[in-house]
Amino acid sequence: MDKCQEWELNDLMENIPYLDRNLWESQRLNTYVVAQVNSRKKMELKDICNFKWEQEDKTEEEHDVEINDDEIRRLKEIAKQWENK
DSSP states (O other), X not given: OTTOOHHHHHHHHHTGGGTXXXXXXXXXXXXXXXXXXXOSSOOOHHHHOOOHHHHHHHXXXXXXXXXXHHHHHHHXXXXXXXXXX
């Protein structure tokens, strides 16, 4: 981090909670296997524990993006400006 630019630090700080994501996922899988072996009911991984990144993934999928004609015109104008440069 000694050679990072200021704009890079924000991304690094935002992603610190996801640093141990693989560890958390593997521990949940281990717990699921032990619980499922000792249970007669069918279980899912989310029955053991829900993580923040799963909720974020779900909300991103649920958003539908609608682009109206004004937005299309605006983007075309921006594209023409880039072409001229």
